Amino acid sequence: MDNATRSERSRNAxxxxxxxxxxxxxxxxxxxxxxxxxxxxxxxxxxxQFRTKEAxxxxxxxxxxxxxxxxxxxxxxxxxxxxxxxxxxxQLATIREAATSPNSAALALVAAMVENPRLxxxxxxxxxxxxxxxxxxxxxxxxxxxxxxxxxxxxLSALFGMSPLGKEEHQRLFARLLxxxxxxxxxxxxxxxxxxxxxxxxxxxxxxxxRA
Amino acid sequence: MDNATRSERSRNAxxxxxxxxxxxxxxxxxxxxxxxxxxxxxxxxxxxQFRTKEAxxxxxxxxxxxxxxxxxxxxxxxxxxxxxxxxxxxQLATIREAATSPNSAALALVAAMVENPRLxxxxxxxxxxxxxxxxxxxxxxxxxxxxxxxxxxxxLSALFGMSPLGKEEHQRLFARLLxxxxxxxxxxxxxxxxxxxxxxxxxxxxxxxxRA
DNA sequence: CTTTACAAACCGCCCAGTCGGTTTTATAAA
DNA sequence: TTTATAAAACCGACTGGGCGGTTTGTAAAG
Numbered sequence: 001m002d003n004a005t006r007s008e009r010s011r012n013a014x015x016x017x018x019x020x021x022x023x024x025x026x027x028x029x030x031x032x033x034x035x036x037x038x039x040x041x042x043x044x045x046x047x048x049q050f051r052t053k054e055a056x057x058x059x060x061x062x063x064x065x066x067x068x069x070x071x072x073x074x075x076x077x078x079x080x081x082x083x084x085x086x087x088x089x090x091q092l093a094t095i096r097e098a099a100t101s102p103n104s105a106a107l108a109l110v111a112a113m114v115e116n117p118r119l120x121x122x123x124x125x126x127x128x129x130x131x132x133x134x135x136x137x138x139x140x141x142x143x144x145x146x147x148x149x150x151x152x153x154x155x156l157s158a159l160f161g162m163s164p165l166g167k168e169e170h171q172r173l174f175a176r177l178l179x180x181x182x183x184x185x186x187x188x189x190x191x192x193x194x195x196x197x198x199x200x201x202x203x204x205x206x207x208x209x210x211r212a
Numbered sequence: 213m214d215n216a217t218r219s220e221r222s223r224n225a226x227x228x229x230x231x232x233x234x235x236x237x238x239x240x241x242x243x244x245x246x247x248x249x250x251x252x253x254x255x256x257x258x259x260x261q262f263r264t265k266e267a268x269x270x271x272x273x274x275x276x277x278x279x280x281x282x283x284x285x286x287x288x289x290x291x292x293x294x295x296x297x298x299x300x301x302x303q304l305a306t307i308r309e310a311a312t313s314p315n316s317a318a319l320a321l322v323a324a325m326v327e328n329p330r331l332x333x334x335x336x337x338x339x340x341x342x343x344x345x346x347x348x349x350x351x352x353x354x355x356x357x358x359x360x361x362x363x364x365x366x367x368l369s370a371l372f373g374m375s376p377l378g379k380e381e382h383q384r385l386f387a388r389l390l391x392x393x394x395x396x397x398x399x400x401x402x403x404x405x406x407x408x409x410x411x412x413x414x415x416x417x418x419x420x421x422x423r424a
Numbered sequence: 425c426t427t428t429a430c431a432a433a434c435c436g437c438c439c440a441g442t443c444g445g446t447t448t449t450a451t452a453a454a
Numbered sequence: 455t456t457t458a459t460a461a462a463a464c465c466g467a468c469t470g471g472g473c474g475g476t477t478t479g480t481a482a483a484g
Contacts, residue, residue, distance in 0.1 A: 003449055003462060010463080028326045031439060042465045044443090049463090053440065113372055114240040114326050120373045128376035145377065146362045146385055153365030156372075160325055161332045164340040165357065173358055185397040215428060215483055222429075244474060254431045255475090261429090265474065428483070435476075441469090448463070454456080 011049045013039040015060055019108065027111035032056070054119075057112045061119055064108045065126065068094050087133040088144050089178060095151040096174045099158055106159055147177050223261045225251040227272055231320070239323035244268075269327055272320045277335060280306050299345040300356050301390060307363040308386045311370055318371055352399035359389050 001009075017038035021030050032053055036043045050056045072094050080086040098106045112119040131145065138144035154173060157163040165173070176182050229250035233242050244265055248255040262268045284306050292298040310318045324331040343357070350356035366385060369375040377385070388394050 001449085006449085006463070026326070026329055032441080033439070043441095044466065045464045047441070048465095051441090109372065109374070110322075110325070113322070114238065117238050117373055124374040124376060127374060131376040142385060142388060145381070146389065149365035149369070149385065150358045150362040151365065152369050153361035153363065153367075155365075156368040157361070157364050160321065160368075161329055162321070162336040162339060164336060164343040169354075169357070173354060173361065176354060177358065213483085218429065218483090243472080245472080256432065256477095257430045259475070263475095426484085429481085431478100431480075433476105433478085436474100438473075439471090443466100443468080445467105446463105446465070448461105450461075451459085453458075 007049065010039075010041060010045060011059070013041060014046050014049060014056065015063055018056060018060055018111075022107045022111050027107065027114050030111055054116055057108075057115055057119060060108045061112050061122060064106070065123060068098060071097055084180065085134070085137050085144065087130065087137055088147065089180075091130055091134060091148055092151050092174070092178050095148075095155050096178075099155040099170070099174070106155065110159070143183060147183065150177055219261065222251075222253060222257060223271070225253060226258050226261060226268065227275055230268060230272055230323075234319045234323050239319065239326050242323055266328055266331075269320075269324045269331060273324050273331060273334060276318070276320045277338065280310060283309055296351075296392065297346070297349050297356065299342065299349055300359065301392075303342055303346060303360055304363050304386070304390050307360075307367050308390075311367040311382070311386070318367065322371070355395060355399055359395065362389055 014035055017035045018030060021034050021038055025034075032046055033043060035041075035056070036046050039046070046056075050059065072090055075093050076086055076090045079089050083089045109120070109123065131148070134144050134148065135141040151174065154163070154165070154170060158165075158170065163170070226247055229247050230242060233246050233250055237246075244258055245255060247253075247268065248258050251258070258268075262271065284302055287305050288298055288302045291301050295301045321332070321335065343360070346356050346360065347353040363386065366375070366377070366382060370377075370382065375382070
């Protein structure tokens with residue numbers, strides 16, 4: 001086997017093993033020996049590919065980021081024409097994907113944070129770019145950010161095993177977050193705030209039933 | 213000094229130390245020796261008050277829960293008359309409190325999760341009760357849950373050090389989440405969904421929902 | 425005197441990282 | 455094609471420190 005592909009296979013196996021361990025046993029059980037055992041490699045082999053444990057975490061993080069980056073660009077290509085706010089739609093869909101992906105890919109974040117909080121700088125900066133794009137395209141930037149925050153809340157609370165929501169509710173809420181039509185009723189021009197209670201009713205036949 | 217108060221002081225010192233360590237060095241650095249060093253107690257003293265490390269985490273978790281419980285009931289008493297959805301308002305305010313409290317109290321959750329995911333059962337069950345109350349009182353339960361999720365997203369993403377939002381944006385978004393008037397424009401009677409959806413939903417006709 | 429709160433040395437285990445050695449691949453001279 | 459040499463990938467025993475937890479001793483409270 002070619003040397004380059006041999007290395008790549010080993011690195012890959014190690015990272016897959018790391019994900020499996022985190023998902024099965026929790027981030028606290030992720031050790032270099034465990035990775036070696038799970039991947040079939042020896043400890044030395046793992047250490048040859050990654051000089052330190054932090055390097056493993058970093059590679060893991062970058063791998064996950066790349067994966068969702070790809071999902072993102074594919075989704076973006078699909079909706080960039082049909083949606084008025086493609087960046088927001090893409091982010092919401094990506095977060096939903098992360099929340100429903102069985103391998104609990106986002107757990108890599110937890111592992112990284114426990115071991116070395118500085119590693120979070122990478123995903124944060126990436127997220128800031130996206131957030132800027134979302135703001136640019138939004139008629140009501142704050143509302144867009146709140147929809148983003150809602151998706152993150154669903155994802156992270158589920159990740160922590162402390163979501164009080166059922167799986168079906170989960171899906172329904174994500175669907176509503178993604179549905180632009182559901183939110184157009186209360187968009188506010190940037191910089192202006194008003195305490196109004198009348199209903200513009202652009203999107204629905206039945207008005208709210210109960211008001212204070 | 214009285215024996216009972218002496219014990220209480222020691223337990224308190226240990227827990228304060230634990231919080232300080234988590235906030236300063238991250239959850240991965242929380243060790244019994246570190247707690248002993250930080251609190252001024254000896255390791256034996258710490259172990260006398262808490263037979264195991266898990267007991268420390270559990271006590272820490274209960275302490276934080278009690279703290280926010282108190283905040284909750286106080287806030288609830290204030291708004292129970294003036295708001296149409298006092299449970300939701302209280303939860304949102306409590307989450308905001310957790311997000312802005314300097315001691316990063318909620319970090320105890322992360323520490324607990326890393327060490328022993330089972331400990332999350334307590335806060336989750338408490339959260340489910342509250343979620344039920346929120347649903348009961350809401351004209352549009354799903355929208356209420358989404359506002360809750362938005363607050364959680366703001367809190368947790370900030371906790372992870374991966375929030376792309378500035379401090380001022382943070383506050384502004386929380387304020388908007390709390391403002392009932394901002395959301396009345398798109399309430400939907402429970403059990404009914406607008407047909408305008410541009411995104412196909414996976415679940416439909418899930419059955420009748422419970423109304424207050 | 426008995427019990428409780430604390431101190432400090434200590435134990436065994438686990439973990440990240442090291443090291444000398446072996447196997448596999450790459451290069452190239454014979 | 456064969457052989458020689460170097461480099462890269464890999465192995466697994468080992469080390470030193472840190473960890474959770476125990477044990478023994480001491481002083482204060484009751």
